[in-house]
Amino acid sequence: LHKQWIPDTNYENKTNWDKQAVPCGNDIVQFPAQRRVSVFVETTHAVREMKLPVDGEFILNSGAGFYVVSGKDPGCGAGVTTQFRDSESLQWFNPALWQAAATLEDLQRGDFLFSVHDESVPCQYDDVVFKARSSFGVDTSSSQASIPVKSVSVLGEKFDRQSEFSKYLSSRSGQLQFRGSSVVTVGNQECGDPSGCDCGNSVHHQRICNTVTCASLSCKKPLLPAGHCCSVCGAIITIHYAAGFNLQTYRQRVHQLFLTLPKYKSIQLGMSKVFKSQRLMGVIPFGTTPEIQVLAVEGEKGSQSEGLAWDIINDARSHGSNLGITGADFQASSGSSSDQT
């Protein structure tokens, strides 16, 4: 999948300024001296005074730049002192700062996929995208030495060879954009298994969940999905599969068949391969089996997701042999499950 970093450090983004407005020609612009930042400048701006950080950069898009005016800049107001906001602590492992899509086109269209928290952050076989015409700063600190991914796109340039990406990381822009203890590495294979691959983020689960605040729930039996940080209202459908199962195809099928229905429009649906440990006589672990976790999340109550779960179960039962599905069951936060039929 493609995972796109949402925040930016663009001059034109008013949320990056403490006065919630892009500075104009009567304003004094202050970058904190010690704030290491890479700023992307898309257009032309008047300034009265700008104090630059001791270490930082301004990337100038074609046609972008700065100028000064004599006297007052009309339409700018009386002039204020405005600070670039501190976003140095934005973490790679914060699932709220990423959006996922199946393709680059989907990403540009805003056709995003929902996933459990662990998989909202880039997985080891994902293409990571930092928006073109945009700069950023991300803290990659983690307990691991490296964060492997398939590719990283920065400023419109896609890196999928480690030698070139290392060079970029050691450039001034690279050093300002990627901070923290772990090194992002590219060149990882894409997921070669049609039934999906292990995201690889379980080792970061605690770090990921430290950034997440869980909402309060009012359903009867909240569910805790694998790879997620919070209990949810909704349903978890478990798909058992065999040869011939294709996760991407199945995801599209479910989206087209069911999620387009008006009654399910408030439901978010995520699919991931999880490894369920098998226990001999229910007690002694002797291995793991992969299965597909289909998570349907729905607000604080989760009243429609049980219906969706039944739709998915019935579809699996009637078309399972064509889809490579050998079995399916579900649990809903209402308390009901596929066992109770």
Add this chain to the structure above:
Amino acid sequence: ETRDSPPIPDGRSVANDQPRMLSDDGHLVFSTGDRKEIRFQTSGSGLVKVDNEDLTQLLSQIKTNKGDINDIKVNGGGVSPEVTNKLNLLDTRTVQR
């Protein structure tokens, strides 16, 4: 002007093409990519000054200096006191015929 060239399609490689104004440990650095220029353009009576020196004027002085040097190479400069003295000395030793 090239500024008005068609917009770069999203996703094209422009990372190294964009000029930067950056600060490096308090040094102020203006940098451009390969085959790109840093240009100082004055118009009318505008000036570019580097620490109170008028850059345009000094650069024109370089060419004036070069011209003056070439002239001295061909036609000589002033006559040094050393030569003047020697010539005068010789002058006193000779008589007009």
Add this chain to the structure above:
Amino acid sequence: ETRDSPPIPDGRSVANDQPRMLSDDGHLVFSTGDRKEIRFQTSGSGLVKVDNEDLTQLLSQIKTNKGDINDIKVNGGGVSPEVTNKLNLLDTRTVQR
């Protein structure tokens, strides 16, 4: 020059008399407006460098060169071997009175 042409009709409102730094197709352009300056000011022992050349020093060298040239124009430079030889030759042909 295009800088002095009427405002570009694409909405860019930067007037021509405003000194500015702009990125133009990857080139970094500093342009002064009429009667306006762009100044690069270091302080204390700061320097201005152009690709590893110390601009401050070189600009001061321009003035040193100018001074030297003026001095040569007035007082001459060294004595060329040609002149020295000729003077020596004449010297042998004359006698001290």
Add this chain to the structure above:
Amino acid sequence: ETRDSPPIPDGRSVANDQPRMLSDDGHLVFSTGDRKEIRFQTSGSGLVKVDNEDLTQLLSQIKTNKGDINDIKVNGGGVSPEVTNKLNLLDTRTVQR
């Protein structure tokens, strides 16, 4: 100048190290702190141009001029018509022995 004012008494001594871009009565000023440089860096085959002049080339001309001047100081430039005339005149007044 404010840049050289005493350190702000709240411990933020780095503030003076921050490079600045500012308007001074409509002039565009870039400034750096003490011991800090302003650098213009091209890469690859990039150039620095001042109003259509290649600055790199001009800076190298400063050094050429300096070398030429030093050479003239030691070895002299061309022989001025004044000296040539005088030498010729003396020549006619002397005879080969």
